[in-house]
Amino acid sequence: MRMKLSSIGERGLIRRLSSFLDIGDDAAYIRHEDAFLVLTTDMMYEKTHVLPGMDYRDIGRFIVNVNASDVASMGAKPLAFLLSCGLPDIEVKDFDALTHAVHLECRKYGMEYAGGDTKQSDVLTLAGFCIGTTKKPILRSGARAGDIVAVTGSLGSASLGTHMLLNGLDCKGFKGIVDKARKPKARVAEGLILGKYASAMTDISDSLSISLYNVAQASGVGVKVFAGKLPIDDAAKRLAEKYAIDVTACALYGGGDYELLFTMPKKDFIKVKDKVKATEIGMVTKKGASLFMGGKETRLVRKGFEHFSAK
Amino acid sequence: MRMKLSSIGERGLIRRLSSFLDIGDDAAYIRHEDAFLVLTTDMMYEKTHVLPGMDYRDIGRFIVNVNASDVASMGAKPLAFLLSCGLPDIEVKDFDALTHAVHLECRKYGMEYAGGDTKQSDVLTLAGFCIGTTKKPILRSGARAGDIVAVTGSLGSASLGTHMLLNGLDCKGFKGIVDKARKPKARVAEGLILGKYASAMTDISDSLSISLYNVAQASGVGVKVFAGKLPIDDAAKRLAEKYAIDVTACALYGGGDYELLFTMPKKDFIKVKDKVKATEIGMVTKKGASLFMGGKETRLVRKGFEHFSAK
Numbered sequence: 062m063r064m065k066l067s068s069i070g071e072r073g074l075i076r077r078l079s080s081f082l083d084i085g086d087d088a089a090y091i092r093h094e095d096a097f098l099v100l101t102t103d104m105m106y107e108k109t110h111v112l113p114g115m116d117y118r119d120i121g122r123f124i125v126n127v128n129a130s131d132v133a134s135m136g137a138k139p140l141a142f143l144l145s146c147g148l149p150d151i152e153v154k155d156f157d158a159l160t161h162a163v164h165l166e167c168r169k170y171g172m173e174y175a176g177g178d179t180k181q182s183d184v185l186t187l188a189g190f191c192i193g194t195t196k197k198p199i200l201r202s203g204a205r206a207g208d209i210v211a212v213t214g215s216l217g218s219a220s221l222g223t224h225m226l227l228n229g230l231d232c233k234g235f236k237g238i239v240d241k242a243r244k245p246k247a248r249v250a251e252g253l254i255l256g257k258y259a260s261a262m263t264d265i266s267d268s269l270s271i272s273l274y275n276v277a278q279a280s281g282v283g284v285k286v287f288a289g290k291l292p293i294d295d296a297a298k299r300l301a302e303k304y305a306i307d308v309t310a311c312a313l314y315g316g317g318d319y320e321l322l323f324t325m326p327k328k329d330f331i332k333v334k335d336k337v338k339a340t341e342i343g344m345v346t347k348k349g350a351s352l353f354m355g356g357k358e359t360r361l362v363r364k365g366f367e368h369f370s371a372k
Numbered sequence: 373m374r375m376k377l378s379s380i381g382e383r384g385l386i387r388r389l390s391s392f393l394d395i396g397d398d399a400a401y402i403r404h405e406d407a408f409l410v411l412t413t414d415m416m417y418e419k420t421h422v423l424p425g426m427d428y429r430d431i432g433r434f435i436v437n438v439n440a441s442d443v444a445s446m447g448a449k450p451l452a453f454l455l456s457c458g459l460p461d462i463e464v465k466d467f468d469a470l471t472h473a474v475h476l477e478c479r480k481y482g483m484e485y486a487g488g489d490t491k492q493s494d495v496l497t498l499a500g501f502c503i504g505t506t507k508k509p510i511l512r513s514g515a516r517a518g519d520i521v522a523v524t525g526s527l528g529s530a531s532l533g534t535h536m537l538l539n540g541l542d543c544k545g546f547k548g549i550v551d552k553a554r555k556p557k558a559r560v561a562e563g564l565i566l567g568k569y570a571s572a573m574t575d576i577s578d579s580l581s582i583s584l585y586n587v588a589q590a591s592g593v594g595v596k597v598f599a600g601k602l603p604i605d606d607a608a609k610r611l612a613e614k615y616a617i618d619v620t621a622c623a624l625y626g627g628g629d630y631e632l633l634f635t636m637p638k639k640d641f642i643k644v645k646d647k648v649k650a651t652e653i654g655m656v657t658k659k660g661a662s663l664f665m666g667g668k669e670t671r672l673v674r675k676g677f678e679h680f681s682a683k
Contacts, residue, residue, distance in 0.1 A: 066462060071490065089484075089487040091484055093451065102499070104489050140409070141400070143411055145499040150376050156388070157388060176413075178415050180420065182497070186458060
């Protein structure tokens, strides 16, 4: 029987890999000496990932941040970054802008830009690789019933910004929103602080709802989320209203918010709240995944961005 | 002034990167605890790197070995491998063959296949990342006048095999030759042994002559190589003769031989010769790069495979 990747989707593909690969988390971790090395790789393509208005500097920043985000979500300190570039015959100044941005962004996170590979390619293809270290990697699997569920920063702006850019809508006065889409920032400092207390942690690049399901499944627990508590920027609310877009749906199902989703005992959350901008959005339950919205409890829908989706 | 990458070539591109990046070696290395982590990334594209007759299993093996080779050439022990795959909508069985081969190949080298990323792409694009560890990374820069120059295994077969395959020539009876091209093997065990004594080491994926120049330049020394001493398989000689191909040129300037080129004091080479299949091919001198062939000494030409070559 001939079966194409599109017929099994990204989740099917991950399931196949998991027969010999432990891929249940944002990054891999291996014990090394008396600590853990945390390893991740993330790719981007011009066609799929480069939004209108992103220049080569933005692209360089992007590839560093999406990789650093996976290391941050393990509560690890980034050590080094490598970049494989498949490049069309672009201008030298664009190459310089790209690599210089990578260099500066790595420095910002205290990690070394340790080199890479460059090959000729018809389309711009970047594969970043990030390595970090931690005494205790925070997995998706440690959430316990009774823990609170929280997120850093705000939600929904990235997917709202992406929607605006892809549809050529007027974003004047909403630079913060489109910047969330074009210039995601890894929560590296936050991850290091949260890593001291979190029972589970993951980034929410694919969507909040997918990440909630990932944590619930890995931990063997349930989650309850309150729509009214989701941290959504006022600007995002105004912009969404202007275009009649459901901003709560953006926060729940939109991808691209490189925020951290984490669980921890309430007493610990009280301690970290002063150090990290984070919002409690729900709680860990024994089972199920539910959403409280408008006074009603419904089943949380698992929705977001996945590759190789069957249409 | 507008300037394209093709106008500066791969070396120009590397020169630009080296303003903020230490990229003078096969792999990057960073101090971690009381040892060094060795990091490398290598990409492959279907169009550029996949030879006729290579199946998905061969492709999986290839991407592991070209990365492991860079770690081996630092005298390091491979720890883990990650793979970012840009995949067209291939058949699931091909995806399985590719990833399973990666898994087995990693196991062969005692390293963990620690995951990766998969994205949709129009063309097959693989970016491997390999991390290793060593107490003492062997650089290109340690060669000293008086050291011997040696290589592992044999030379020229890979480029000869590539030539045969790309030109559709009859390779019947010469499976070993085409296998060197299609199924390169990283010299991991050899690298660990040689790492104890070598003053400089590098792999020779781009060509022996390029690697000799790299070592000479990094070490601030010269090299003298004897064409008559180059280890060339008898089968390669026979096949080359049949098609009137200069097999010595293949050994000197052909890419794809994932052998290790190293330098060390003669007294140490005597010690390792019993443990590693290696051949002395020349010596480190004070300056210059020369080739002894047919009783004459000429300047060694720097030639091999480079990306972004201006035509």
